[in-house]
Amino acid sequence: MERVDAKGDVTAGPSAPPDAPVAEGVRLLDGMPRQRGPVEAVPVRPAAPEGAAPGRRVLRPWRLLPTPTGTPFTLTFAAVLLVTAFVAEHADPALVHALHQGSSTDVAHLLRTPVFVLVASALWVVGGVTSPYAVLFLLVLTALERRIGGLRTAGVFALGHVLATLATEVPVGLAVLVGWLPVSSLHRLDYGISFGVAASAGALAGLLRPWLGWPLLLVFGGTLVRDLIAYTDPMTNWGHVTALAIGVATWPWVRRRRRPARLDL
Known part of the structure; x- marks a missing residue:
């Protein structure tokens, strides 16, 4: 043959x-x-864990929460917030008010000790650990840190916290200067993590897949706009909207520094 x-x-x-x-x-x-030509090598995927459907990504819910090795910045920050929340809940009310007043980023403190109050004001949670922003803090910062690392996550949080604070307090100072607001506005109590969380949420939306990132941005942004329209606390509400916009503005930067994704949320 x-x-x-x-x-x-x-x-x-x-x-x-x-x-x-x-x-x-x-x-x-x-x-x-x-x-035929030479046979190309085909990559072999690892076998799915027992009980998991073939070809499906296995979700690990515990990765939604901070861990010592995976998200040390978020875990450490959360521990500090737990301590300050405990103090706010159980300490003498007069002492708590004095601590809040000393940490406030009002115009008077920003003129005297800007660095101290910008740091100290971010160590308190308005409403305690059960408030919506405390829950968002854990989920949003954990997810963000897993994607861009702790140092860059701290940078996004600080950027939103500082710039949104200045964007709301500087107009207050100018309004007092020209006589549009009373002098007491210079001592308006202002503290909390909400500006930093809003900026982190805006940055995270640019790292998630579109089917999840855009709904997160629309729902969270819609809630902030609704609060702004309600006009219950316009300065704080404008600060939240500004912080979210700052987070969205960081998309080019955070996308360039994204880690290889281990979990697509």
Whole structure:
């Protein structure tokens, strides 16, 4: 029996048994064998854990919360907030008010000790650990830190906290200067993590897949706009909207520094 080698030459060869398997890379067409090119290596995916559906990504809910090795910045920050929340809940009310007043980023404190109050004001949670912003803090900063690292997450949080604070307090100072607001507005109590959380949420929306990132941005942004329209606390509400916009503005920066994703939320 004759066969065709890789160069197309006809050579003699032993007859194959009728039931012999056809060699990989060769298929018969009209009774004549034809040589295919080299077979490319196909990457092999690791087997799914027992009980998981084949081809599906296994979600690990515990990765939604901070861990010592995965998200050290968020975990440490959360521990500090727990301590200050405990103090605010159980300490003498007069002492708590004095601490809040000393940490406030009002115009008077920003003129005297700007760095101190900008840092200290972010160590308190308005409404305690059960407030919506405390829950958002854990979920949003954990997800953000897993994608861009702790140092950059701290940078996004600080950027939103500082710029949104200045964007709301500087107009107050100018309004007092020209006589549009009373002098007491210079001592308006202002503290909390909400500006930093809003900026972090805006940044995170640019790192998630579109089917989740855009709904997060629309729902969170819609809530902030609704609060602004209600006009219950316009300065704070404007600060939240400004912080969210600052987070969105960081998209080009955070996307360039994104870690390889281990969990697509």
